[in-house]
Amino acid sequence: MANIVVVGAGVSGLTTALLLSKNPAYKVTIIAKHMPGDYDIEYTSPWAGANYLPVAPEAGNRWEKSTWPELARLAKDVPEAGIHFQDTISYARQKDADSATGQWTKELMSTNPWFKNVVPDFRVLSKSQLLPSSDSGTAFTSVCINTAIYLPYLAGQCLKNGAVIRREILTHISEAASLHHSRAKADVIVNCTGLLASKLGGVMDKDVVPVRGQIVVVRNDPGFMVATSGTDDGEDEICYIMQRAAGGGTVLGGTYQKGNWESQPDPNQALRIMKRAVEICPALTGGKGIEALSIIRHGVGLRPVRLSGVRIAKEKIGGTWVVHNYGHGGWGYQGSYGCSEGVVELVREVLTPKAKL
Ligand SMILES: Cc1cc2nc3c(=O)[nH]c(=O)nc-3n(C[C@H](O)[C@H](O)[C@H](O)COP(=O)(O)OP(=O)(O)OC[C@H]3O[C@@H](n4cnc5c(N)ncnc54)[C@H](O)[C@@H]3O)c2cc1C
The missing domain is CATH 3.30.9.10 (D-Amino Acid Oxidase, subunit A, domain 2)
Known part of the structure; x- marks a missing residue:
C-alpha cells in the first residue's frame, strides 16, 4: 500500500489522480487551492477551450499522441464527460x-x-x-x-475510486508530505501546480x-x-x-x-x-x-x-519523492492522459525498491 498526495486539481492533477486511483494499492489524496467550479487567474484549466489541436513537433509527440485515444473514447462512449x-x-x-x-x-x-x-x-x-x-x-x-463539465467529471471519477479531495494552500512542496488523508506520511508527492510551480517553495521553477x-x-x-x-x-x-x-x-x-x-x-x-x-x-x-x-x-x-519543455520528472525533496507534472502551456488537455501515464510510470519506479546486487 502506498500513500500518494497529488497537489493540484486542474486537468493535470485530476487526470494523474484518476490514473493513480485506479490502482487499489495506491491511496490518493488530492489537495489544491483551486477546485473545479472556481474561476481564478491562478487556475488555468477552466479557461481552456478545450480541444485537441496538436502543437508538439514529431520528436516530442509522445504526450499528445497517446492522449487522443482516450479523449476519442470519452467523446464516443461517455456522454457525462462533456x-x-x-x-x-x-x-x-x-x-x-x-x-x-x-x-x-x-x-x-x-x-x-x-x-x-x-x-x-x-x-x-x-x-x-x-x-x-x-x-x-x-x-x-x-x-x-x-471544461465546466469535464473537470467535475474527473473529480467525480477520482472520488468514485476512493480518492479524497481537500482544499489546502502550500507554501512549500514538502508540506504535502503530512497532508495525506490517512494522517500517515506520504510516500510520494505528485506536483501538478501549473503556473504556480514558479512560486512554490522547493520548486520555484523560473522557467515557467x-x-x-x-x-x-x-x-x-x-x-x-x-x-x-x-x-x-x-x-x-x-x-x-x-x-x-x-x-x-x-x-x-x-x-x-x-x-x-x-x-x-x-x-x-x-x-x-x-x-x-x-x-x-x-x-x-x-x-x-x-x-x-x-x-x-x-x-x-x-x-x-x-520554456525548456514540460517537466515530467522525479526528485527527492526534503526526504520525500516528488514526481513533477507541470508546464503544459497551451496543450494541457490534449496531452493530459499521456503525461499522466508518464507520472504513473515514475511513481511505480520510486515505489519499487531497487534490488541489491
Ligand atoms: C485561453 C486558453 C485556451 C486553452 N485551450 C486549450 C486547448 O484547447 N487544449 C488544451 O489541451 N489546452 C488548452 N489550454 C491550456 C490548458 O488550459 C493548460 O495547459 C492546463 O489547464 C494546465 O493545467 P494544470 O492542471 O497543469 O494547471 P492548473 O489548471 O492551473 O491547475 C493548477 C492546480 O494547482 C493548484 N496549486 C497551485 N499551487 C498551489 C499551492 N501552492 N497550494 C495548493 N494548490 C496549488 C491550483 O490550485 C490548481 O488546482 C488553454 C489555455 C488557455 C488559457
Missing part, C-alpha cells in the same frame, strides 16, 4: 512563420503533420477551400471539451512563465472549429473558434502573450477577437456581424508554459 467530436479547419499564412503564434502552431499548420494518421478524416484543403488571406489549410475531426490567453465565450453556434496561424492585429494575436460540448458555449480567441500576467480582459482586444471570429466564420451570427454575438463572459487564462 466531450464531443467537432470538425476543425486550420488556416495557415506563410507570413506568420516567425511570429509567436506562427511558431506555436507550426506543427498544427503543417500539411504533413505527424498526427495525420492519429485523428480521423485528416485532409489538405484545396485552393478553393482556403480563405483569401491563407496560403494553406487542413481539416480533420477533433474533439471539444466542455504565463502566456496570456484572452477569450470571449458566446452562445452562438458556428457548427465547426477554426484555428489560424496569426492575424494582422499583432504577432501575439490569433483567431480561433471552439464550440464546447453540451451547451458549454463557443470560445472565441485569442491571444498568445508571453510573460503577461494581466488578469483583466482588455476591451479593445475583446473587440478584435469578436471581429476576427465573425469575419472568418460569418455563419457564427448568420451574417449579422458582431452585434449579433450573444456574450456569456469575457475571460483571461494564463497558459503555464515551461
Whole structure:
C-alpha cells in the first residue's frame, strides 16, 4: 500500500489522480487551492477551450499522441464527460512563420503533420477551400471539451475510486508530505501546480512563465472549429473558434502573450477577437456581424508554459519523492492522459525498491 498526495486539481492533477486511483494499492489524496467550479487567474484549466489541436513537433509527440485515444473514447462512449467530436479547419499564412503564434502552431499548420494518421478524416484543403488571406489549410475531426463539465467529471471519477479531495494552500512542496488523508506520511508527492510551480517553495521553477490567453465565450453556434496561424492585429494575436460540448458555449480567441500576467480582459482586444471570429466564420451570427454575438463572459487564462519543455520528472525533496507534472502551456488537455501515464510510470519506479546486487 502506498500513500500518494497529488497537489493540484486542474486537468493535470485530476487526470494523474484518476490514473493513480485506479490502482487499489495506491491511496490518493488530492489537495489544491483551486477546485473545479472556481474561476481564478491562478487556475488555468477552466479557461481552456478545450480541444485537441496538436502543437508538439514529431520528436516530442509522445504526450499528445497517446492522449487522443482516450479523449476519442470519452467523446464516443461517455456522454457525462462533456466531450464531443467537432470538425476543425486550420488556416495557415506563410507570413506568420516567425511570429509567436506562427511558431506555436507550426506543427498544427503543417500539411504533413505527424498526427495525420492519429485523428480521423485528416485532409489538405484545396485552393478553393482556403480563405483569401491563407496560403494553406487542413481539416480533420477533433474533439471539444466542455471544461465546466469535464473537470467535475474527473473529480467525480477520482472520488468514485476512493480518492479524497481537500482544499489546502502550500507554501512549500514538502508540506504535502503530512497532508495525506490517512494522517500517515506520504510516500510520494505528485506536483501538478501549473503556473504556480514558479512560486512554490522547493520548486520555484523560473522557467515557467504565463502566456496570456484572452477569450470571449458566446452562445452562438458556428457548427465547426477554426484555428489560424496569426492575424494582422499583432504577432501575439490569433483567431480561433471552439464550440464546447453540451451547451458549454463557443470560445472565441485569442491571444498568445508571453510573460503577461494581466488578469483583466482588455476591451479593445475583446473587440478584435469578436471581429476576427465573425469575419472568418460569418455563419457564427448568420451574417449579422458582431452585434449579433450573444456574450456569456469575457475571460483571461494564463497558459503555464515551461520554456525548456514540460517537466515530467522525479526528485527527492526534503526526504520525500516528488514526481513533477507541470508546464503544459497551451496543450494541457490534449496531452493530459499521456503525461499522466508518464507520472504513473515514475511513481511505480520510486515505489519499487531497487534490488541489491
Ligand atoms: C485561453 C486558453 C485556451 C486553452 N485551450 C486549450 C486547448 O484547447 N487544449 C488544451 O489541451 N489546452 C488548452 N489550454 C491550456 C490548458 O488550459 C493548460 O495547459 C492546463 O489547464 C494546465 O493545467 P494544470 O492542471 O497543469 O494547471 P492548473 O489548471 O492551473 O491547475 C493548477 C492546480 O494547482 C493548484 N496549486 C497551485 N499551487 C498551489 C499551492 N501552492 N497550494 C495548493 N494548490 C496549488 C491550483 O490550485 C490548481 O488546482 C488553454 C489555455 C488557455 C488559457
